[in-house]
Amino acid sequence: MDLARRGDEDAFAALVRTHQDQLYRVALRMTGNPSDAQDVVQETFLQAWQHLPGFRGESGFSTWVTRILINRCHNARRAQDPVVPLSEQDESAAGMPRSPGAETLAMTAQSRDAVRRALLELPLEQRAPLVLTTFAGYTHAETGRILGISEGTAKVRAHRARRALATLLEDWR
Amino acid sequence: MSNPATTRDERLPCGAHSADLLAQVVDGAAPRDPEHQAHCPHCRATLAYLTELWAPVLDVAAEDVRAPAGLLQAVMSEVRVLARAGWSAVLREEGGQTRIAARVVGAVARLAAESVPSVSLALGGGRIATTDVGLAGDRVVVDVQIAVDFGVSVHRVAQQVRDRIAAHLHAQTGLTTTEVNVVVVDVRLPPGTA
Known part of the structure; x- marks a missing residue:
């Protein structure tokens, strides 16, 4: 970390390697789109590189860089646009083989796509704590530190968001 | 078969709140009255319904999401330009x-x-x-x-x-x-x- 802060590119590359999957996971659920997610993560790392000399290490690097990522999602507002998320795997209903169990697989794919669409319906204030806790595995305390709110507030917001997501999924059935 | 009010705070015929059962499924909250729940058909049916409703969320959360292969290289090439x-x-x-x-x-x-x-x-x-x-x-x-x-x-x-x-x-x-x-x-x- 000290080496990266002093401008060592190899040390920074090691940080990118360590954190890129987790950041991409958060970005993908926040934006609903692999291309936007990649852009946001890339911009986040560049911003981290620029501001690393001022990073005081009070929070962990993961917390700090995830906060930058969430702020970029807020700033971009791209996530609020009505977009249809791209199917991330080759399991979309359209391309299903006609074989036993294909219908079940298609329904599973549709259900997952419904979850991705429902996530994008949530306002960012709800989506961020939901993505961080349910989809990225952060604790409520970590989520609070990332979002600059208390652990209790993070817990309340995540719970409200889960309830809102469940209601959307139920309404769409 | 859907029950359009289950995720909102409805009272089941047995008196239990559907919101409590929802919290149990989506937040992992402990059951308020485990003994009642174990024997109550209304609670068990609602829990089964909500568990099925929430299953795709857990599926998506469990997906193995990895950063695209070229991301590291793209970031570092821009970093080198900056440097x-x-x-x-x-x-x-x-x-x-x-x-x-x-x-x-x-x-x-x-x-x-x-x-x-x-x-x-x-x-x-x-x-x-x-x-x-x-x-x-x-x-x-x-x-x-x-x-x-x-x-x-x-x-x-x-x-x-x-x-x-x-x-x-x-x-x-x-x-x-x-x-x-x-x-x-x-x-x-x-x-x-x-």
Whole structure:
């Protein structure tokens, strides 16, 4: 970390390697789109590189860089646009083989796509704590530190968001 | 078969609240009355329904999401461009010169802006540091984007940001700030507001 802060590119590359999957996971659920997610993560790392000399290490690097990522999602507002998320795997209903169990697989794919669409319906204030806790595995305390709110507030917001997501999924059935 | 009210706070015929059962499924909350639940058909049916409703969420959460293969390379190639650009301020002093990288100046400016009350966010807007900080010799021009808390005087906060950045840069780097352009890009509810 000290080496990266002093401008060592190899040390920074090691940080990118360590954190890129987790950041991409958060970005993908926040934006609903692999291309936007990649852009946001890339911009986040560049911003981290620029501001690393001022990073005081009070929070962990993961917390700090995830906060930058969430702020970029807020700033971009791209996530609020009505977009249809791209199917991330080759399991979309359209391309299903006609074989036993294909219908079940298609329904599973549709259900997952419904979850991705429902996530994008949530306002960012709800989506961020939901993505961080349910989809990225952060604790409520970590989520609070990332979002600059208390652990209790993070817990309340995540719970409200889960309830809102469940209601959307139920309404769409 | 759907029950359109199950995720809202409905009372089941047995008196249990569907919201409690929902919290049990989506938050992993403990059952309020495990013994009742074990024997109550209404609770068991509702739990089964909600578990099925929530299953695809758990499926998506469990997906093995990895960053695209070229991401690391893309990031590092832009980092190298930044590093090669090598923009820095130069202070000529007795016995030699001090060079201060633009990204250091940008970081000091950002932290100074963030230290102003009611400024909840202060991030450079562009991908590249040189669009945020201009350097020539010991002169600095800073462009900074901020978000302010709802209800405060925006122009007063902007002026505070301007003053604070110039003061911090002078104190910490010895550079002279000739211009600080503040762009207010967002207004937020103060942190901690539920």
